[in-house]
Amino acid sequence: MTIASAPPILDFSAFYGSDEQAKASLVATVRECCLHNGFFQIIGHDVPAQLQESMLKCTKQLFALPQKEKDELLKDKNTWNRGYEKIGSQILEAGTAPELKEGFYIGEEIPENHPYFVNKRLNSGPNVWPNTLAHSEQFKDVSMAYYKSMHRLARDILTVLAQTLDLDPAYFQNFTNDAVATLRLLHYPPQTPDSDEKISRGIGAHTDFGSVTLLLQDEVDGLQVYEKSTDEWLDVKPTKGAYVVNLGNAFMRWSNDKYISNLHRVINKSGKERYSIPFFYSGNPDYIIDCLPNCRDAGEAAKYEPITVEQAVRGAYIRSYGAAESFKKSVNTTPQRLATAGTV
Numbered sequence: 531m532t533i534a535s536a537p538p539i540l541d542f543s544a545f546y547g548s549d550e551q552a553k554a555s556l557v558a559t560v561r562e563c564c565l566h567n568g569f570f571q572i573i574g575h576d577v578p579a580q581l582q583e584s585m586l587k588c589t590k591q592l593f594a595l596p597q598k599e600k601d602e603l604l605k606d607k608n609t610w611n612r613g614y615e616k617i618g619s620q621i622l623e624a625g626t627a628p629e630l631k632e633g634f635y636i637g638e639e640i641p642e643n644h645p646y647f648v649n650k651r652l653n654s655g656p657n658v659w660p661n662t663l664a665h666s667e668q669f670k671d672v673s674m675a676y677y678k679s680m681h682r683l684a685r686d687i688l689t690v691l692a693q694t695l696d697l698d699p700a701y702f703q704n705f706t707n708d709a710v711a712t713l714r715l716l717h718y719p720p721q722t723p724d725s726d727e728k729i730s731r732g733i734g735a736h737t738d739f740g741s742v743t744l745l746l747q748d749e750v751d752g753l754q755v756y757e758k759s760t761d762e763w764l765d766v767k768p769t770k771g772a773y774v775v776n777l778g779n780a781f782m783r784w785s786n787d788k789y790i791s792n793l794h795r796v797i798n799k800s801g802k803e804r805y806s807i808p809f810f811y812s813g814n815p816d817y818i819i820d821c822l823p824n825c826r827d828a829g830e831a832a833k834y835e836p837i838t839v840e841q842a843v844r845g846a847y848i849r850s851y852g853a854a855e856s857f858k859k860s861v862n863t864t865p866q867r868l869a870t871a872g873t874v
């Protein structure tokens with residue numbers, strides 16, 4: 531199968547059904563997509579449409595808060611990746627301007643006496659909540675319900691991924707136990723008509739760091755996936771309720787580069803506000819990522835040393851924030867160039 535269009539939309543309901551042929555066909559198509567560019571979209575998953583709608587509504591309400599109130603929630607105030615990120619905080623693509631997006635990070639609610647917090651484990655600590663928001667309790671409840679349902683869906687997708695590699699469907703169970711993941715609420719204001727096309731980005735071209743990302747888009751387009759075979763950027767038009775699923779750098783490494791973590795970006799030329807909600811699934815921080823079975827030919831060596839999930843995921847995105855800072859400080863100098871990086 532040649533895939534030269536935006537990620538195909540697959541009906542994931544086969545996974546929950548009993549039609550063996552439909553299940554096998556789902557697994558085969560997911561395998562093709564992973565080999566091609568690590569991107570596919572799913573409908574027929576079990577995340578309720580109403581929960582998705584509520585999460586998007588909460589996202590819009592949060593970003594509509596006065597700037598001063600959002601600044602109170604700044605994620606720079608903690609080291610475990612929770613809270614608000616201002617417009618222009620990040621540059622993911624070499625030579626582009628600070629990105630036209632603001633974000634809000636949510637994770638597992640980990641109290642300060644939890645061993646993960648005490649031992650400063652990957653992205654582990656209490657959440658930051660927007661208490662000045664009307665219905666702030668509802669924001670918290672919806673976010674956590676949505677976060678939990680995304681964990682479940684990520685586990686189901688990993689079950690299918692195991693099957694694409696001819697592994698036991700439960701192969702990734704130890705990886706998914708006590709997994710760390712981050713929910714990122716995003717708002718992309720429209721790019722102004724006079725903005726420089728060459729350097730304006732909602733989010734610059736990048737690959738994701740983690741294992742699997744599940745992205746919900748609202749109805750405004752702007753997401754593009756790079757197609758290597760034709761050197762084009764393909765639009766991923768939003769499909770209501772669908773998830774855009776993509777593999778991250780950790781999974782690519784784990785599969786000995788057999789499966790792909792692919793470049794993608796957002797440019798919001800729609801003239802409208804765009805909202806999206808990626809969920810970055812890292813996995814159990816202590817799990818050791820070592821070349822997966824069936825990912826190399828007989829006699830072929832593993833390309834990478836074993837590494838923990840924590841080591842694989844931590845760090846690189848910090849450089850992207852550093853690059854944005856350097857850009858803002860640079861006067862009459864070329865903006866700091868940054869190799870393509872990833873996000874959490």
Ligand SMILES: O=C(O)CCC(=O)C(=O)O
Pocket residue numbers: 714716733738745747753794795796806807808873
């Ligand atoms: O907003 C989107 O559609 C993409 C977001 C993304 O790629 C990311 O946050 O890593």
Ligand SMILES: [Fe+2]
Pocket residue numbers: 736737738794873
């Ligand atoms: Fe991404």
